[in-house]
Amino acid sequence: MRIAFSAALCAALAVVSAQDPSPVQAGTALRLEIEGLVARAELAIEGRVLSARARLDARGRIETEYQLAVARVFWGNPGARLVFSLPGGELPDGRGLWLPGMPVISPGEDVVLFLTGEDSLGCRMPVGLSQGKFRVVRDRRGARSLASESNGAELIGPGAAAPATQGGKVIDYAATLARIEAAAAARRAREGR
């Protein structure tokens, strides 16, 4: 009986261990860990969104131009103020363009972004769609944490207490940033930079 249970448990654990690192992929984007985001990004940055303005690009598509005050650079060389565009948005003439899976980026947000390079018209994409955006949130005492859009980390209310750090909706800020830094360092070493 005991042997049978142990065997079953071993099998169970094998299932879990086999599934945990599985290359599972998202509906319209690959499912990525922090390291995967860093590996694919041309820009990995933290900053505050200053403005967002929708417009038509040269192809006749709606894109939204964001201005970001850069607070920290993990990868790339964006300068102190980054201006970048992502597809989608709404024009004053009443037309809108939405790409399901894209993150919502709003002025005033503090964010960590993982962005691809620019295409020929200067438009970027977030790496892994909404996975490429984390929102920096603060609790009542001002302690920061990261809300992962794709991990279901919704907004934290102004009266919230300390964020959960394991298995919950909010990722530990310092630990995650350390992970990003480590992944960036590993990439630099890998690419000889």
Added chain:
Amino acid sequence: MRARPVAALAAIVASSGLIAAHVRMHVPGNGKPLFWMNPDSVGIVIQKAGSDDVPDGSHFTALRNAIADWGADSGTRVRLIEDSSASQQARTDWSSNDIHLILFDEQNGSGYFPTGSATVAITPVWYSTSSGAILDADVLFNGKGFQFTTSGVAGRFDIQDVAVHELGHLLGLDHSGWAGASMYPYVSAGVLLQRSPSLDDVRGLREAYPAQSFASITGTVRRAADQSVVKGAHVVARDQLGRSAAGALADASGVFRLSGLDPGTYLVYATPLDQPVSAANLSPGHAVQTDFASSYGTSVVVGAGQGIAYGELRVDPDVTLSLGRNSDVLPLAAVAGQSAMHSLHGMGLVNGSSLQPSDPLVNVVPLAWLTSSVVFSVDVPAGAEPGHVDLAVVDPFGGLSILPAALEIVPPSPAVSQVAPALGASAGGTFVTLQGSNFNPGARVVIGPRIYTDGEPGGCVVVDGSTITLTTSATADGTYDVVVIDSTGVEGRAVDGFTFASIPVLDSVFPPSGQSTGGTEIVLRGKNFVSGLAVRIDGVAQAQVFLDSAKRVRVVTEPGLAGGPYVLELENPGGAVASAAFSYSPLPDPVLSDLAPASGPAAGGASVTLNGSGFNADCEVWFGANPDTGTGGTPAASLALLDGSTLVATTPAHGSATVSVLVRDAATGQASVLKSGYTFASSGGGGGGCHVVPIDGPRGRHEALLAWLAPLLALAWIQARTARQRRRLARA
């Protein structure tokens, strides 16, 4: 039970619109749902080039299956209508408003798939911000960054599965909190279960584009503790069998509306949209609060078309417990009649908890509680109906977390063991029988670019669980997999199971016999002869085969053993064979070299000398026979054999024309033809019924002798024939 340390109060953006069953995309600013103005005919075009990973063009069938999947429910009037005209399929200008294109972007021409984007596919949707009307939408696959498949190649994304999801967006549906929904935001390479829209997806379309009046349940979600409304709670209706039946997202006032319901009894519950699907998976503007625990309400009975006011659905305070993460490959497949082991991630999954399926006939046994995951076995009774089953975890403190539609009950995958015949004409019309197992009503059979749907005109017939029949449609030559796709999306496949080929038809072989030493030129007439064909006589490949047209082949025979008749086979590339008879004779073939004179009066009666070789007493001469088949024509009025190389014939009456002259050994069938061997002239050639006598030049010694002897020889031939007939009569 303790309160979740973070009250994840997710008051994101106020939304005024009622969010009905399923989740629809809407205008962020005013909450108006996105919709098609003319849902009965939403045009769609499959770009011809398809994926460079699928060179056989089967992307067409995969995408057409996806299109058909969304049109299967009669409760909604939205229909994707494919424009399959060549001119439209050739277009690549997906961003034009006048075309809704499904396109594989192999070079990132769209700009949506730069290096590092990790995006598999995307559906840009243009809309009017004032009305929500969809102005344009297209589905783009990232062909540059990812590989796709229609045949289950490991590590590649199933085109149909991805397309069903993206087409849901094109129709205006947002991501769903149902793990088993096609609009569930995550899919893995190799997953097929989201090929078929779930009930939740169907409810979404019924809500957006109803074809009739359906029952609905309307209520408000409130916190039990303080009666405050819960925004964006995920409300689910479960039917009497314990199956997930409908879902809704409460609006910013906590109001939910489960619609598109069939009559029945439903248990209603609310669960936070936190994991594995969250507000981040939805389009902007949804208000989603998750600071409560999964909570059951009560059961309600709804009649056809009835609107039920549920009242308040009260939810308990949040707990440190949840089931399901986006790292889980969902839904979990549970095959009827089989056992399987699964795991799910989450939080608070500790010893002493219980794991309960909503369908009591399904047996779930936890094997290991590992705090952040649980491992369990699932047993499904044989014959269980397909559908979705919720999984609920209850921790030792009574906390509850429900993962809607976590299990997808599917029938065992179809298996195709035999396809008979395995070869059919490319023109179609071949009646084919598939033998195998686990064939269910509603199945589709895919052979090459054609889809045969059970019960549809020109489709297939699921005779029973082991037999499907169909009559093939015209299909380009080639060998194709035969795929049986169950309505749940699982499939069975006979690799290279059927070959379409031009089926040759042999109408005649002429002459039907040739000399055993070979070298006889024979003409095969029929149809569907194609380049590369082969001819065999008694199994011996013929080296000299000349394809003159799709209806005519000439063969110069190889030597063969005298005797027969042997089987002559004509085989087209692909293996289609037509057969006829051919014999080898020990005698040399008659060979007709020339005639003298070569023309004479139409009235006949002219004496003509036929020169050649291999002539014998059994030879007969015909004027005007078909040179390819030996049929037709008129026999010589009389014939005399002078020797093995000379025949003297008296021409029959014949209309003025230049005709063939045929010498045939009546005993063996060997023959020789001069195609334009003799001209019957109506006048001038002889006139008055006299045979032609050249007036210029000397008459040859041989000809003069023949002219003298011909009547005598003819008389002798008639006497000999008469004697033969008498002998036959005497024997009789």
